[in-house]
Amino acid sequence: MLDLIDVLRASTPIFAATCAVLGLVVGSFLNVVIFRLPLMLKARWRTDCQLLDAPEGTEAPSAPRYDLAYPPSTCPGCGSRIRAIDNIPVLSYVWLRGRCRQCRSPISLRYPSVELLCGLACGVIGWQFGFGVEAVVGLILTWFLIALAGIDLDTQYLPDELTLPLLWCGLLFSVSSGQGIGAFPVSPTEAIIGSAAGYLSLWSVYHAFRLLTGREGFGYGDFKLLAALGAFGGWTILLPVILLSAMAGAIVGITLIALGRHGRHQPIPYGPFLAIAGWLVLVFPHALVSPWWPFGH
Numbered sequence: 001m002l003d004l005i006d007v008l009r010a011s012t013p014i015f016a017a018t019c020a021v022l023g024l025v026v027g028s029f030l031n032v033v034i035f036r037l038p039l040m041l042k043a044r045w046r047t048d049c050q051l052l053d054a055p056e057g058t059e060a061p062s063a064p065r066y067d068l069a070y071p072p073s074t075c076p077g078c079g080s081r082i083r084a085i086d087n088i089p090v091l092s093y094v095w096l097r098g099r100c101r102q103c104r105s106p107i108s109l110r111y112p113s114v115e116l117l118c119g120l121a122c123g124v125i126g127w128q129f130g131f132g133v134e135a136v137v138g139l140i141l142t143w144f145l146i147a148l149a150g151i152d153l154d155t156q157y158l159p160d161e162l163t164l165p166l167l168w169c170g171l172l173f174s175v176s177s178g179q180g181i182g183a184f185p186v187s188p189t190e191a192i193i194g195s196a197a198g199y200l201s202l203w204s205v206y207h208a209f210r211l212l213t214g215r216e217g218f219g220y221g222d223f224k225l226l227a228a229l230g231a232f233g234g235w236t237i238l239l240p241v242i243l244l245s246a247m248a249g250a251i252v253g254i255t256l257i258a259l260g261r262h263g264r265h266q267p268i269p270y271g272p273f274l275a276i277a278g279w280l281v282l283v284f285p286h287a288l289v290s291p292w293w294p295f296g297h
């Protein structure tokens, strides 16, 4: 065990490869989170609403168990249970040629894509940060951001159940280490100011936009996500993250509308762009921010 840790500490390529493999496996779990968490929340809200109007003392209606661990995954086509051997990240998809072993109905390309993306991003984290606490925090950040981006793409909603723990995680990390990840040393003070400023900056843009246009550009989940990013990187990353995400969002939005793939008034979720921009700025600050932004370290 000690030898293994020595190897990971000594060799960045081996550590990065280990992170990538871990990322593939966690990516497979993130697919479950992206699919099931919104359904779990909806079921809970439905129960809460029923209880709200029910006479006092009414017991919550019992529902079949449904959470991240149960019931086991099944094929949506034929309902057959997915065996462990068919659940190996990416490899099973290639081996089964993207089809269910039982009924041959196609498996969404999105599952191996999320796994690949997560593996790749985790490999980059291992490579950039090397063996240590910083990499662990970077991996956790990556997993949360992928889950949030996926859920926002599907449902246009960023659950508190993910944004708030990510925020606590960033604040606690600044307390425990006295510094953030990557090139942004972040003291607890900077992390607290960063998260509050992150929330308030988008909150004010949101209300200004609503006053001016009568429309809502984004939602409260976006404020909380930027607050979480501010907790990791301090207030200095906020403007770069906002600019980068707004630019990417505008380019993608205009392209989709130009290609006729998207209605002009159909909302495009902002969370995925925030997540990508935040991740890039935190992981590659020197390349992306330092050249033009005077407040980095």
Ligand SMILES: [Zn+2]
Pocket (backbone or CB within 6 Å): 075, 076, 077, 078, 079, 080, 100, 101, 102, 103, 104, 105
């Ligand atoms: Zn099937």
